[in-house]
Amino acid sequence: MAPVNADIVNGSKVTSPVKKTLPEVEDNGKRYSYEMLVETANFLLSKTDVRPVIGVICGSGMGSLAENISQPECIAYEDIPNFPISTVEGHHGKLVFGYISDVPVVAMQGRFHYYEGYPLWKCCLPVRVMKLLGVKALIATNAAGGLNPNYKIGDLMIVRDHINMMGFAGNNPLHGPNDERFGPRFPPMNKAYNYEFRKVAKEVAKELNIDNMVREGVYTCLGGPNFETVAELNMLKMLGVDAVGMSTVHEVITARHCDMSVFALSLITNECVTSYDHDAEANHEEVLDVGRMRQDILRDYVSKLVNRFVKYLPQNP
Numbered sequence: 001m002a003p004v005n006a007d008i009v010n011g012s013k014v015t016s017p018v019k020k021t022l023p024e025v026e027d028n029g030k031r032y033s034y035e036m037l038v039e040t041a042n043f044l045l046s047k048t049d050v051r052p053v054i055g056v057i058c059g060s061g062m063g064s065l066a067e068n069i070s071q072p073e074c075i076a077y078e079d080i081p082n083f084p085i086s087t088v089e090g091h092h093g094k095l096v097f098g099y100i101s102d103v104p105v106v107a108m109q110g111r112f113h114y115y116e117g118y119p120l121w122k123c124c125l126p127v128r129v130m131k132l133l134g135v136k137a138l139i140a141t142n143a144a145g146g147l148n149p150n151y152k153i154g155d156l157m158i159v160r161d162h163i164n165m166m167g168f169a170g171n172n173p174l175h176g177p178n179d180e181r182f183g184p185r186f187p188p189m190n191k192a193y194n195y196e197f198r199k200v201a202k203e204v205a206k207e208l209n210i211d212n213m214v215r216e217g218v219y220t221c222l223g224g225p226n227f228e229t230v231a232e233l234n235m236l237k238m239l240g241v242d243a244v245g246m247s248t249v250h251e252v253i254t255a256r257h258c259d260m261s262v263f264a265l266s267l268i269t270n271e272c273v274t275s276y277d278h279d280a281e282a283n284h285e286e287v288l289d290v291g292r293m294r295q296d297i298l299r300d301y302v303s304k305l306v307n308r309f310v311k312y313l314p315q316n317p
């Protein structure tokens with residue numbers, strides 16, 4: 001297959017002349033250029049004939065989502081040029097190319113988190129690589145603590161919106177020089193989570209008879225790695241947060257910046273403790289256990305979502 005041609009992939013999105021020399025910021029020297037990511041995409045395209053149109057990010061303990069993929073071709077992160085490596089239990093560290101419901105997909109079995117030591121732009125690098133591979137829609141899944149008192153462990157939350165807590169402090173994956181070949185300097189975020197995808201996801205939940213466990217709400221990401229204090233959780237509750245995690249928000253911002261449609265799904269793996277009288281403590285083992293407990297339902301749900309979402313993808317000009 002032909003390699004990615006940088007100008008063709010995003011050519012229509014260039015809205016002003018591209019600056020070849022970007023201004024210096026503290027970590028600009030270490031930041032990956034558009035050309036480096038094209039090199040990564042070309043490497044991947046040379047390893048597989050699959051041309052993915054939907055990308056899936058598997059949350060903690062949700063790696064089995066990638067087992068849905070037929071004719072799978074796996075590439076370990078350590079073998080991919082310019083790719084970080086996964087360091088968290090429950091994140092295998094490989095890209096899986098193949099087909100879900102006959103739709104060509106790529107899944108990340110293992111995502112990158114800020115608390116692992118990666119800057120946000122690096123956590124989100126695979127999203128830009130997906131864009132260069134031709135991916136049009138992102139399905140980001142995550143494990144999250146349920147803050148909404150109506151949520152139960154094992155529920156699924158369709159993300160309606162997010163609060164970018166880290167962004168309030170200026171930590172944003174788009175911080176630094178903007179490369180217009182990916183997207184605009186000031187991307188809007190009021191339609192971050194695709195309306196049609198959310199509508200379809202609720203319909204599919206009914207069809208699968210799981211609508212009693214599927215919710216819709218607001219997600220927030222904190223830097224981690226510690227789980228939250230009681231006071232922090234009560235503050236987030238007042239802000240209107242329904243589920244709390246340590247990922248997804250920056251991936252979604254990066255995906256929207258380069259005009260990918262986005263759907264996100266949280267698996268509620270633990271109850272957020274908002275009272276000092278409560279004995280329970282959040283822990284990663286429980287998070288992974290709930291992922292295992294819900295793996296069959298998640299696989300069926302995501303498989304059906306891919307099948308339905310594909311009808312809403314923008315067609316090539």
Ligand SMILES: O=P(O)(O)O[C@H]1O[C@H](CO)[C@@H](O)[C@H]1O
Nearest residue numbers: 059060142143246247284287
């Ligand atoms: O968001 P994902 O990767 O699903 O993982 C969530 O679960 C881990 C904590 O148990 C954290 O990494 C948190 O972000």
Ligand SMILES: Nc1nc2[nH]cnc2c(=O)[nH]1
Nearest residue numbers: 143144145244245246282
């Ligand atoms: N921040 C955070 N991340 C999580 N991931 C899974 N559960 C939780 C939680 O309670 N808090």
